[in-house]
Amino acid sequence: MARGLFAESGADLQLVGIRKEFPGFTAVEQLDLTVPAGTFFALLGPSGCGKTTTLRLVAGLEEPTSGRILLGGRDVTDTKPHRRPVNTVFQSYALFPHMTVLENVAFGLRRRGIDDPLGKARSALRLVELDALADRKPAQLSGGQQQRVALARAVVNRPALLLLDEPLGALDLKLRRQMQLELKSIQSEVGLTFVHVTHDQEEAMTMADTVAVMNRGRIEQIGSPEEVYELPRTAFVANFLGQSNLFPAVVREAGDDAVGADVAGHRILVPRSRAQRTEGTITLGVRPEKLLLLTEEPTPIAGINVLGPGRVTDVSFSGVSTQYLVEVPGAGTVIVFAQNLVFGPVVEPGADVWLSWRVEHGFGLADAPRGSALQQAHEALVGGAET
Amino acid sequence: MSGQNQAGLVLGQETGAELGEPPRRPRRWGLGAGRWLLPAYCALALAFLLVPIVYTIAFSFNDSVRTNIAWRGFTLDNWLNVCDEPGVCEAFGNSLLIGVVATGIATVLGTMIALALARYRFRFRSGTNLLLFLPMATPEVVIGAGLAAQFLTAGVPKGIGTIIVAHAMFCLSFVVVTVKARVASLDPALEDAGRDLYGSPGQVFWRVTFPLLLPGILAAALLSFSLSFDDFIITYFNSGPVNTLPTYIYTAATRGIPAEANVLSSAVFLLAIAVVLIGQVGAQARRKRLGIATR
Ligand SMILES: Nc1ncnc2c1ncn2[C@@H]1O[C@H](COP(=O)(O)OP(=O)(O)O)[C@@H](O)[C@H]1O
Numbered sequence: 147m148a149r150g151l152f153a154e155s156g157a158d159l160q161l162v163g164i165r166k167e168f169p170g171f172t173a174v175e176q177l178d179l180t181v182p183a184g185t186f187f188a189l190l191g192p193s194g195c196g197k198t199t200t201l202r203l204v205a206g207l208e209e210p211t212s213g214r215i216l217l218g219g220r221d222v223t224d225t226k227p228h229r230r231p232v233n234t235v236f237q238s239y240a241l242f243p244h245m246t247v248l249e250n251v252a253f254g255l256r257r258r259g260i261d262d263p264l265g266k267a268r269s270a271l272r273l274v275e276l277d278a279l280a281d282r283k284p285a286q287l288s289g290g291q292q293q294r295v296a297l298a299r300a301v302v303n304r305p306a307l308l309l310l311d312e313p314l315g316a317l318d319l320k321l322r323r324q325m326q327l328e329l330k331s332i333q334s335e336v337g338l339t340f341v342h343v344t345h346d347q348e349e350a351m352t353m354a355d356t357v358a359v360m361n362r363g364r365i366e367q368i369g370s371p372e373e374v375y376e377l378p379r380t381a382f383v384a385n386f387l388g389q390s391n392l393f394p395a396v397v398r399e400a401g402d403d404a405v406g407a408d409v410a411g412h413r414i415l416v417p418r419s420r421a422q423r424t425e426g427t428i429t430l431g432v433r434p435e436k437l438l439l440l441t442e443e444p445t446p447i448a449g450i451n452v453l454g455p456g457r458v459t460d461v462s463f464s465g466v467s468t469q470y471l472v473e474v475p476g477a478g479t480v481i482v483f484a485q486n487l488v489f490g491p492v493v494e495p496g497a498d499v500w501l502s503w504r505v506e507h508g509f510g511l512a513d514a515p516r517g518s519a520l521q522q523a524h525e526a527l528v529g530g531a532e533t
Numbered sequence: 534m535s536g537q538n539q540a541g542l543v544l545g546q547e548t549g550a551e552l553g554e555p556p557r558r559p560r561r562w563g564l565g566a567g568r569w570l571l572p573a574y575c576a577l578a579l580a581f582l583l584v585p586i587v588y589t590i591a592f593s594f595n596d597s598v599r600t601n602i603a604w605r606g607f608t609l610d611n612w613l614n615v616c617d618e619p620g621v622c623e624a625f626g627n628s629l630l631i632g633v634v635a636t637g638i639a640t641v642l643g644t645m646i647a648l649a650l651a652r653y654r655f656r657f658r659s660g661t662n663l664l665l666f667l668p669m670a671t672p673e674v675v676i677g678a679g680l681a682a683q684f685l686t687a688g689v690p691k692g693i694g695t696i697i698v699a700h701a702m703f704c705l706s707f708v709v710v711t712v713k714a715r716v717a718s719l720d721p722a723l724e725d726a727g728r729d730l731y732g733s734p735g736q737v738f739w740r741v742t743f744p745l746l747l748p749g750i751l752a753a754a755l756l757s758f759s760l761s762f763d764d765f766i767i768t769y770f771n772s773g774p775v776n777t778l779p780t781y782i783y784t785a786a787t788r789g790i791p792a793e794a795n796v797l798s799s800a801v802f803l804l805a806i807a808v809v810l811i812g813q814v815g816a817q818a819r820r821k822r823l824g825i826a827t828r
């Protein structure tokens with residue numbers, strides 16, 4: 147096998163029009179994405195959306211029904227898995243139970259005939275701080291230790307591309323945070339391209355340079371964590387990555403800079419550049435932490451949206467912030483996160499409040515969350531607009 | 534005649550030993566009947582199972598002339614000169630040869646079939662499953678007679694070859710069933726990991742799949758050998774002029790079994806016990822080692 151195949155640095159990955167059908171089920175509908183070399187890419191999505199299938203396609207363990215896979219510009223679609231410079235940390239770790247930890251880590255090196263496989267395996271185990279347990283069998287390790295062995299077994303090969311399939315899923319929260327930092331530092335240390343699959347949005351956002359949000363076999367949005375969080379393009383992304391307040395709205399005016407829409411009788415503005423659609427029925431969104439809770443009706447100011455009055459129905463204190471639920475007639479329940487700048491909540495349940503936010507913090511979506519009352523309202527509005 | 538019965542006895546002895554342990558249950562019956570009823574029952578059952586074996590072993594040391602029915606005194610001659618009695622050693626050798634070759638064929642074929650059945654979906658999969666089940670469900674007489682008729686029609690002379698074919702055939706089913714269970718318990722992600730870690734299909738098989746299936750394959754081979762070594766009915770129909778140990782003993786029994794046959798049977802029995810004991814001790818040592826290591 148050509149030694150040159152195994153890069154000392156990461157390679158970029160390109161998926162072009164990938165589709166994967168299983169008998170009677172399409173796991174990946176249509177996938178186009180590029181992962182630049184040396185970056186930490188997170189594939190985020192709910193369970194069953196096709197993340198594992200995507201990784202298996204890249205590793206070569208499944209064949210795509212159509213589309214091409216390019217690695218460092220080279221088409222590897224028809225390359226067998228053992229000839230691809232790609233390694234995987236499996237969701238279930240898949241450590242070989244009949245081999246010691248050391249032999250597990252040396253497995254890939256031995257298959258490629260690399261010099262001094264045991265020495266290199268030992269230093270990989272040192273990287274994950276498990277060199278003391280090299281002679282144990284996998285069954286004698288804890289879940290977290292097994293996870294690190296699986297990581298060492300993959301990293302030791304210095305693959306151009308490392309695939310991680312929810313490797314931290316089985317760990318408790320504290321260990322998970324610790325492993326997230328370790329993974330991130332290993333990635334910058336060895337300079338490989340990481341594709342990390344997870345259903346934990348916080349994990350994706352803290353670790354990745356680029357996040358792709360996947361749903362039902364499609365990628366809904368790709369971008370930096372800030373980009374995707376601050377400007378979600380679909381209702382699914384708006385709710386899967388953090389929380390959002392979404393309101394059905396009808397566009398009344400579309401200016402050059404902003405779009406004005408009617409939400410339960412209030413005129414709400416959204417920047418034109420942040421609206422996916424500028425006519426008809428749209429969904430207006432704003433993040434809960436962008437909302438300001440006011441106890442008196444504010445005087446209208448340019449650049450500020452106001453919704454209200456509404457009634458506070460619930461107040462829950464969570465340390466750094468307090469979450470308020472506000473029932474606004476016609477707009478539904480609105481969530482507000484307020485930082486605890488003073489002791490205790492500023493209002494009690496039952497109080498009448500107004501909500502305000504800066505126009506540039508809002509976003510406009512062309513769709514509505516699936517199966518929600520909002521979607522039904524949305525459809526009714528769309529139907530109404532069409533007839 | 535020997536193998537399977539003895540295997541049964543080994544098991545019987547083991548469970549018997551467990552039951553026969555001093556009762557540790559609460560003294561609910563005080564000094565009543567329960568105290569000795571169960572041990573007595575176990576002792577009787579054990580005796581019933583063990584007497585024929587003890588008899589066989591004891592009479593292998595009998596200084597017999599022509600018949601080996603009455604005790605005539607202790608001697609080691611039978612053990613030292615087993616092969617003096619014409620036919621015994623030849624039959625034993627045939628049994629060993631047939632057992633080893635038939636087991637080899639059945640184990641290799643059976644393992645491959647088990648892998649195919651467990652892993653792949655193909656056209657005649659359920660048909661193959663059914664075919665493999667048939668030899669286990671069919672009475673041996675039917676298989677034996679059926680095969681004999683086939684060999685006759687095909688003009689194949691009966692002998693060691695036909696016995697091997699017959700044994701490989703019925704052992705195959707048992708191998709497939711045993712190995713298939715092991716394949717089913719094998720996590721397919723392990724083979725994926727092997728492929729992902731640069732293992733070619735051959736390397737993945739020999740370094741990942743095979744070592745993990747090995748306990749199942751060995752169990753299947755042992756079962757297969759004991760079935761073959763022990764088989765009488767099917768062998769009898771297809772052996773022609775060749776004698777295996779079971780057919781030899783069957784024929785000899787009509788005029789008195791020679792003490793040398795007792796020697797061989799005892800040896801096989803002791804060997805089987807030794808294999809079981811070594812296996813148990815080994816497993817215990819392994820458990821102990823792991824237990825200490827994890828603590
Ligand atoms: N071999 C297969 N045959 C049929 N369906 C499959 C197979 N593998 C996965 N699927 C289906 O494809 C969908 C996506 O699976 P997967 O990629 O494992 O999701 P995720 O990793 O995002 O949870 C699931 O609905 C799953 O049932």
Ligand SMILES: [Mg+2]
Binds near residue numbers: 198199237311312
């Ligand atoms: Mg998965």
